[in-house]
Amino acid sequence: MSKVDAFRALHRNRPPGDPLVLPGPWDAASARVFEEAGFPALATPSAGVAASLGYADGATPADEMFAAVARIARAVDVPVSADVEDGYGLAPKELVERVLQAGAVGCNLEDSRGGVLKDPREHAEFLAEVRSAAAGRLFVNARVDTFVHGDKDPGRAIERAALYVAAGADCVYPILAPAAVLPLLRSGIQGPLNALARLDGEGWAGPSPAGLGELGATRVTFGPGPQRRAAAALQGIADSLKE
Known part of the structure; x- marks a missing residue:
């Protein structure tokens, strides 16, 4: 079975309360930690990768994002999905080839640009072209x-x-949808549903991944939460070194 087929299979027949949990590595080292912990696949967060490269969220040049994804995918054997924001203005065929060349088997594509929602029908046409090019x-x-x-x-x-x-x-990913509306979204959306689990300090700012699964999520991702928690831990180490 190819990696992309294995990745698709992970989304099928998920029982309630058991969503596919996809940690978000921001570099090769974090990817290996998640793989060694036993996660069957990974999903890069664009904001976490941006922070690791010294950019604000949304400001990473396409070449640097694809290079970072390639380092992550090369470091692990499990399937990797890449957050490629709004596609960086690339034509569908070129976008698909760049993602595949980086070694990823999936991609996130958002329907906004510069903080403004795109026309949904135009974005649907773009997704259809991406899907066709990906074959x-x-x-x-x-x-x-x-x-x-x-x-x-x-x-x-x-x-x-x-x-x-x-x-x-x-799959569809209504990012930042309140937990209370997940059952409604689940009832109205066909196919896999991605929900965001939010980390807060040492716990969850909202339902846990299992809780999100009970509410209808097929898969759970974390955005830049793990990278930010790791940065906070590193800050603690830095402070201790100064003492």
Whole structure:
């Protein structure tokens, strides 16, 4: 079985309360830690990678992002999905080839640019072209930014999701959707549903991954949370070295 087929299989037939948990490595070292911990696949966070490269979220040049993803994918044997933001303005065929050349088997593509939601039908057409160019070689996770840059209306998120699923998206990711609306989103969205688990200090700022699974999530990712917690731990080490 190819890595992309293995990655797709991980999303199928998930029982409630047992979502696919995908930690987000920001460099090769963190990727190896997650792999050695036993996670079956990984999903890079663009914000975490940006921080590791010294950029603000959304400011990483495409070449540097793809190079970082390549280092992560090369360091581990498990499948890696890459957050490639809004596609960096690349044509679908070039975007697909860049992701594949980096060694990733999946990608996140968000439906906003510069803090503004894209026209959902135009974005659906873009996703369809990506899907066609990939010819089954990539798992496409369509991020829905209604709860980040839109009016936070679950109905509008469902409408966008339906267009993206019809365009061939393998999974839909309504990032920052409140836990309370996940059951509604689950009932209105076909196929796998990605939810964000938020880390806070030493615990969860909201439901745990299992809790999100009970609410309808098929898979759970963490954004830059692990990288930020690691940075906080490193700050503690730095402070102790000064004493």
